[in-house]
Each structure stands twice: as C-alpha cells, then as structure tokens.
Amino acid sequence: MNLKELIINAKKIALIFDLDTDGVSSAKIVYEAINRMQKEISDFFPSPSGNLNDDSLIAGIKNANPDLLIIVDDELRKDSLIVKNFKFNILVIDHHSIQDMPKGENIFYYNPKINGDLTYTPASKYCFDLFSKIVNIEDLDWIAAVGIISDSGAIHHKDFLKKVFKKYLEEIKEDKDYLSDSFFGYLGDIINTGKIVKGNDGALMALRVLQNSSSPKDFLENAYELRNLCDEVNSYIKEITEDFELKKETYENLDLYFYTFSPKYKIGSVLSTIVSFKHPNKTVIIFSKKSKIVSVSYRRQDKKVDMNVLARESIKGLKSAGGGGHVPAAGGHVQTKDVNVLKRNIISILKKEQNKNA
Numbered sequence: 001m002n003l004k005e006l007i008i009n010a011k012k013i014a015l016i017f018d019l020d021t022d023g024v025s026s027a028k029i030v031y032e033a034i035n036r037m038q039k040e041i042s043d044f045f046p047s048p049s050g051n052l053n054d055d056s057l058i059a060g061i062k063n064a065n066p067d068l069l070i071i072v073d074d075e076l077r078k079d080s081l082i083v084k085n086f087k088f089n090i091l092v093i094d095h096h097s098i099q100d101m102p103k104g105e106n107i108f109y110y111n112p113k114i115n116g117d118l119t120y121t122p123a124s125k126y127c128f129d130l131f132s133k134i135v136n137i138e139d140l141d142w143i144a145a146v147g148i149i150s151d152s153g154a155i156h157h158k159d160f161l162k163k164v165f166k167k168y169l170e171e172i173k174e175d176k177d178y179l180s181d182s183f184f185g186y187l188g189d190i191i192n193t194g195k196i197v198k199g200n201d202g203a204l205m206a207l208r209v210l211q212n213s214s215s216p217k218d219f220l221e222n223a224y225e226l227r228n229l230c231d232e233v234n235s236y237i238k239e240i241t242e243d244f245e246l247k248k249e250t251y252e253n254l255d256l257y258f259y260t261f262s263p264k265y266k267i268g269s270v271l272s273t274i275v276s277f278k279h280p281n282k283t284v285i286i287f288s289k290k291s292k293i294v295s296v297s298y299r300r301q302d303k304k305v306d307m308n309v310l311a312r313e314s315i316k317g318l319k320s321a322g323g324g325g326h327v328p329a330a331g332g333h334v335q336t337k338d339v340n341v342l343k344r345n346i347i348s349i350l351k352k353e354q355n356k357n358a
Contacts, residue, residue: 001108003108004134006068006089007068008039010067010089011067013034013039013041013042013069014041014045014066015030015031015041015043015070016045016047016052016061016071017045017046017071017072017073017074017207018047018072018123018203019048019049019199019203020049020073020151020192020195020203021146021188021192022073022124022150022151023074023123023203024194024207025143025191025210026124026126026127027044028140028143028210029124029127029128029131029137030131032137032211033131033137036135036136036137037134037135041070042066043060044207045057046200049073049074049096050074050331050332050333052077052082053080058082058085061086062085066088067088068088068089069082069086069089069090070090070092071091071092071094072093072094072127073093073095073123074094075094075100076090076092076094076101077101078100078101080102083102089106090107091108091110092110093123093130094109094111094123094126095111095112095120096111096308096324096325097113098113101114110130112126120156121153122148122150122153123147124143124147124148124151125144125148125153128144139214141160141164141167142164142168142184142215142216143210144164145160145184146184146187146216147188148160148161149161149179149182149184149185149188150188150189152178152273152329154177154179155177161179164184165182168216170182170184183216187216190220191226192270193206193226193229196233196266196267196270197229197266199266205226206226233265233267236264236267240261240263240267240271241271244271245275254283254351255281255282255283256347257284258285258287259285259286260286260289260339261286261287262289263288266295268286268295272297273297275299276299276300276301276328277301281302282300283299283310283350284297284298284300285298285299285343285346287339291336292336293320293333293334293335294336294339295331296323296331296332296333296342297329298311298323298325298329299328300327301328305350307325307328308325308326310330310346310349310350311330313345313349314332314345314349315332318338318342319335319338320335321334321338321342
C-alpha cells in the first residue's frame with residue numbers, strides 16, 4: 001500500500017510528533033496535506049524525541065484507537081511498545097537512524113536513508129517532498145523552510161531555501177550557511193519556545209497557532225504569546241551560554257566539554273547547538289538536570305565523532321536510559337544517579353576512538 005492509499009483508506013487517524021520546530025512543522029505539513037485529501041486527524045500526541053515508550057503516550061493511543069497512527073520526526077524502533085502492543089497501520093516519516101527500524105505488514109516506514117540518501121534532510125522537508133507528490137501543498141514551502149533552518153539543515157538545502165526566500169521577499173543576512181539570523185530562523189525560534197517553556201502543551205500550542213496561520217506574516221501576528229516568551233527565553237539562553245564558557249568541564253586531550261545545569265527553561269538542546277557551533281571541533285555534552293531524570297544533549301559539528309553512536313553506546317547497561325539521533329547531534333536521558341557513570345562511559349568510548357585513529 002502506498003502513502004496515498006494508506007491515508008485514503010484510513011477511517012481514524014492519530015498523529016505523534018516531536019516537540020521541536022522540525023517536529024511541529026512536520027505535523028503542520030502532514031495535517032494540511034491530509035485535510036486537502038478530504039481526510040482528518042482526530043488525535044494529536046506531542047512527544048519528546050525518543051520517548052515513544054512513555055506510559056501516558058501508550059495509554060493515549062490505546063484510548064484514541066486509530067486505524068492509522070502517523071509518527072513524524074521520531075525514530076520508531078523494533079523494541080517499541082507501539083510495535084508490540086498495536087496491530088493497526090503505523091506510518092513513520094522520519095530522518096533519524098534506521099539501525100533498529102521495525103518491520104511488519106502493518107508498518108510503513110519512510111526515511112531518506114532507506115534509499116541510501118545520506119543528505120541531511122529534516123523531517124519537515126521530507127514530509128513536504130513526500131506529500132507534494134500526491135497533493136498540492138506548494139503554499140506550505142515556508143513551513144518546510146522554517147523546519148530546515150531550525151534543524152540546522154540549511155547548508156544542505158540552499159537551492160530550495162533561496163527560492164523560498166525570493167518568493168516571500170526575505171533577505172539572507174550574515175549567516176549564509178545556516179540562515180539562523182533570518183526571518184524564518186526567528187519564526188523557528190518562536191515555535192521552539194513552546195517546547196522550551198511548556199513542553200508537550202507548548203508544542204501543541206505552537207501547532208495550533210500554525211494551523212490557524214496561512215502565511216509567515218500571519219503566523220508572526222498570531223503567535224503573540226509565544227513571541228513574547230521567545231524574547232525572554234533568548235535572554236536566558238544568552239546568560240547560560242556565558243555560564244557554559246565559565247564553568248564547562250574540559251578534557252582537552254579528548255576535545256571534550258561537559259556542562260551540567262538545572263535549567264529554568266528546557267534549553268539544553270538549543271544551548272548545545274549554539275555552543276557546539278562556537279566550538280565545532282569539540283564534543284559537547286550538556287546535562288540538563290530535572291528531578292530524577294537528566295536530559296543529555298550530544299553535539300560535534302565537525303562530525304569527527306558520530307553523536308548517534310556515542311549516545312547509543314554510552315547509555316548501554318543503564319536502567320531507564322535512552323539515546324540516539326544524528327551524526328552531529330543526538331539526545332538522550334538517564335537517571336540522575338547514573339550521570340557520573342555516563343560521563344565515564346563517554347570518556348572511555350572517546351579514548352577507544354582516539355586510540356583506534358592514532
């Protein structure tokens with residue numbers, strides 16, 4: 001069954017999406033495309049990346065009882081409770097690792113890596129490309145652009161972005177590779193503020209604003225609450241970025257930085273991206289402490305160490321831990337009591353990698 005048939009034949013559709021801008025942008029594109037196919041999504045489940053085994057999420061899916069579950073911008077693994085517990089059709093549109101990709105008659109997995117495309121393509125751009133083949137969503141190109149830029153993918157999709165900037169009369173400023181200082185970059189920051197300040201509810205809030213917006217300027221006007229919060233968050237990020245430079249743990253022989261903090265807002269991922277671009281030749285590991293669980297952000301912009309592999313390998317053997325992502329950027333979580341063990345694991349892995357390349 002192809003993508004169009006899968007959606008047309010569905011009677012009840014539910015959607016799981018990641019909380020970041022790429023995930024929310026993907027959800028908006030899928031939502032609009034499905035509406036234009038004269039179908040609708042009945043249930044929306046914002047879910048942090050790598051959290052598909054969450055008990056409340058599983059309970060919510062069970063209660064919704066769809067015959068088609070769509071997952072965007074998150075990696076469904078073969079050991080997932082979703083795979084084990086549900087027999088309805090599952091459509092995954094993702095761009096993360098396919099190492100543990102599940103198989104089954106009810107699982108339809110779309111990922112550019114399956115066909116050997118190693119270009120870094122954020123989920124929002126991939127959703128836009130897939131659905132553009134079956135329904136006219138040309139007016140959603142700006143949503144894909146926002147997702148690409150927010151997910152640090154602009155350098156890989158310059159031709160597409162140049163067309164979008166020209167169409168909407170927006171200028172490319174000083175950051176010509178990643179376009180983070182552009183108008184669309186700012187819109188991405190506004191969307192991401194939902195996740196940073198309010199978690200799942202904030203991501204859903206950002207999606208609702210996008211659903212009610214038909215253009216970039218329309219979204220900017222409608223997102224007044226998120227826009228005000230964004231300014232506050234950006235000030236906080238600047239403060240913590242300065243603190244990182246003062247208090248980071250440094251292992252110069254391994255080109256490694258550790259930084260641990262208890263965030264006022266959920267900025268660990270954003271912080272790690274900012275400081276890793278400032279230190280592209282360092283492995284940057286950010287630990288965001290919150291009660292019994294610590295969120296971990298892994299970054300290495302020169303790609304000399306694979307962060308997806310480091311995240312997966314470093315949490316092995318740790319109870320209630322998870323991790324994975326991309327080569328330059330990955331995320332994970334561990335119990336607070338295991339942070340020091342995780343640090344030792346990371347150091348050990350990097351030493352082995354260093355010795356191997358010596």
